[in-house]
Amino acid sequence: MKEKLNQYISKSKVVRSLKFRIFFIILLVGIVPTTILRYGILQNYEKRAVDVRISDVQTQFKILADHLITYNYLKDPSSEVINAELDQLSNLYDGRVLIVDSNFNVVRDSYGISQGKTIISEEVIRCFKGESITNYDPVNQFIEMTTPISAVLEENGGETAAGPQTQENLVRGVMLTSVSTDSIAANISILSRRATIIQFLMIIVLVGMAWGLSNILVEPFERVSSAISKVQDGFQNEPVSVPDYLETEHIVTAFNELLGRMKVLDESRQEFVSNVSHELKTPITSMKVLADSLIAQEDVPLELYKEFMTDIADEIERENKVINDLLSLVKMDKTAANLNIELIDINALCELILKRLRPIAKQRDIDVILESKREVSAEVDEVKLTLAISNLVENAIKYNNEHGFVKVSLDADYQFFTIEVKDNGLGIPEEELEHIFERFYRVDKSHSREIGGTGLGLSITRSAILMHRGFIKVESEEGSGTTFFVKIPLTYIVK
Numbered sequence: 214m215k216e217k218l219n220q221y222i223s224k225s226k227v228v229r230s231l232k233f234r235i236f237f238i239i240l241l242v243g244i245v246p247t248t249i250l251r252y253g254i255l256q257n258y259e260k261r262a263v264d265v266r267i268s269d270v271q272t273q274f275k276i277l278a279d280h281l282i283t284y285n286y287l288k289d290p291s292s293e294v295i296n297a298e299l300d301q302l303s304n305l306y307d308g309r310v311l312i313v314d315s316n317f318n319v320v321r322d323s324y325g326i327s328q329g330k331t332i333i334s335e336e337v338i339r340c341f342k343g344e345s346i347t348n349y350d351p352v353n354q355f356i357e358m359t360t361p362i363s364a365v366l367e368e369n370g371g372e373t374a375a376g377p378q379t380q381e382n383l384v385r386g387v388m389l390t391s392v393s394t395d396s397i398a399a400n401i402s403i404l405s406r407r408a409t410i411i412q413f414l415m416i417i418v419l420v421g422m423a424w425g426l427s428n429i430l431v432e433p434f435e436r437v438s439s440a441i442s443k444v445q446d447g448f449q450n451e452p453v454s455v456p457d458y459l460e461t462e463h464i465v466t467a468f469n470e471l472l473g474r475m476k477v478l479d480e481s482r483q484e485f486v487s488n489v490s491h492e493l494k495t496p497i498t499s500m501k502v503l504a505d506s507l508i509a510q511e512d513v514p515l516e517l518y519k520e521f522m523t524d525i526a527d528e529i530e531r532e533n534k535v536i537n538d539l540l541s542l543v544k545m546d547k548t549a550a551n552l553n554i555e556l557i558d559i560n561a562l563c564e565l566i567l568k569r570l571r572p573i574a575k576q577r578d579i580d581v582i583l584e585s586k587r588e589v590s591a592e593v594d595e596v597k598l599t600l601a602i603s604n605l606v607e608n609a610i611k612y613n614n615e616h617g618f619v620k621v622s623l624d625a626d627y628q629f630f631t632i633e634v635k636d637n638g639l640g641i642p643e644e645e646l647e648h649i650f651e652r653f654y655r656v657d658k659s660h661s662r663e664i665g666g667t668g669l670g671l672s673i674t675r676s677a678i679l680m681h682r683g684f685i686k687v688e689s690e691e692g693s694g695t696t697f698f699v700k701i702p703l704t705y706i707v708k
């Protein structure tokens with residue numbers, strides 16, 4: 214059973230191979246027409262040969278029929294001339310001739326078997342009515358035919374067993390002939406043997422041609438797969454090129470594009486890993502320095518201990534923040550299937566976010582206002598959207614001046630809702646704007662670090678918004694303030 218299954222799998226593998234299919238098609242295209250041609254020609258030859266033989270025999274026997282009347286053979290079958298002629302014809306065509314008179318008596322049988330007997334067969338009766346019948350039996354290889362022996366005019370009239378004779382119906386007797394077609398069959402067999410040899414030679418040539426052609430035609434595809442394997446094994450780094458066919462070019466172009474994307478992904482992964490390590494190492498290095506300096510000193514005053522321990526606690530806090538942000542980012546990077554979509558009251562959501570952040574704003578006397586232009590309910594993931602908007606408002610507070618303001622406006626049309634987070638804070642230099650959504654990117658590294666930034670906030674925000682099939686853009690002027698615009702569909706679009 215298992216063996217059979219394995220056999221089937223290996224067989225189906227062969228059948229599935231393009232090389233085999235090309236080989237098979239070429240073979241089929243070569244063999245089918247030649248086979249049809251062979252049978253067509255042989256059959257045509259047979260039909261033609263039989264027709265020629267029939268017409269030959271008919272002519273000969275019509276002449277003989279005339280002689281039979283001339284020599285009045287039906288009444289007196291002793292004519293030596295006719296008998297000799299009969300023998301000659303039956304020898305020539307390797308056949309048998311029976312001459313039947315109008316009373317259905319066999320006057321003469323060239324085989325000498327049925328002489329004197331009576332023959333009443335359909336063919337004979339029909340022949341008496343003037344119908345000449347020809348039958349070819351390809352199995353037993355003979356032609357059977359009837360030839361009427363017609364009288365000349367002055368012999369017309371009178372009654373015969375075959376029916377009343379009129380002027381038009383002057384049949385006096387019937388000649389029943391069976392002629393062998395052995396010679397035709399022999400010719401066909403010779404021709405067929407030759408055709409078989411030619412066909413066999415053709416098949417050998419075709420197999421060679423099909424094999425060669427299938428190899429040549431499939432070769433570029435094999436080169437594509439070997440080039441891809443080389444890239445996979447790391448032996449080749451350059452883009453693959455197999456321009457032989459349009460198809461191979463398409464495959465190779467698609468592969469090169471994929472390769473390029475994978476390279477970019479790999480580079481960004483490496484950069485991310487090095488950034489993460491750096492971000493995680495910085496607080497640890499600080500803590501180590503602080504701890505080492507405490508250990509190195511003898512009789513350290515308690516205040517210094519307290520101060521250094523506070524710094525260490527700050528660094529731990531920072532480390533914790535980076536790790537939390539990284540976890541949020543990883544969650545955002547996962548597929549949209551992880552979204553927990555619900556119909557949420559966005560006004561209430563914004564209200565809650567601002568309520569949570571107001572105490573921080575208050576520390577620097579920053580005014581946080583919510584402007585709800587209409588009631589908005591939308592299908593969103595509450596946790597992820599809260600994180601996204603919180604980050605924007607937090608940034609607007611963080612990168613603001615004392616006594617500044619943050620204004621959050623909520624609006625909607627029939628398809629989207631928009632949230633605008635505007636501040637009159639530090640602003641972002643124009644050349645930095647395109648980078649602020651990158652992971653770990655901070656405009657002013659030391660300032661951002663000072664106020665507890667990880668550089669991950671905006672990438673988390675952007676990922677969350679993209680997951681909702683929305684988009685985010687920023688406008689900013691250094692020294693004047695920044696505005697973030699967010700637009701998200703009211704109904705979640707499943708792709």
Ligand code: ADP
Nearest residue numbers: 608609612649655656661666667668669670671
């Ligand atoms: P961070 O944790 O440093 O705040 P983000 O990804 O949230 O990281 O922001 C990236 C950088 O963009 C910040 O370091 C800051 O320089 C700049 N930025 C973000 N929001 C504002 C804003 N409202 N005003 C000015 N600069 C901002």
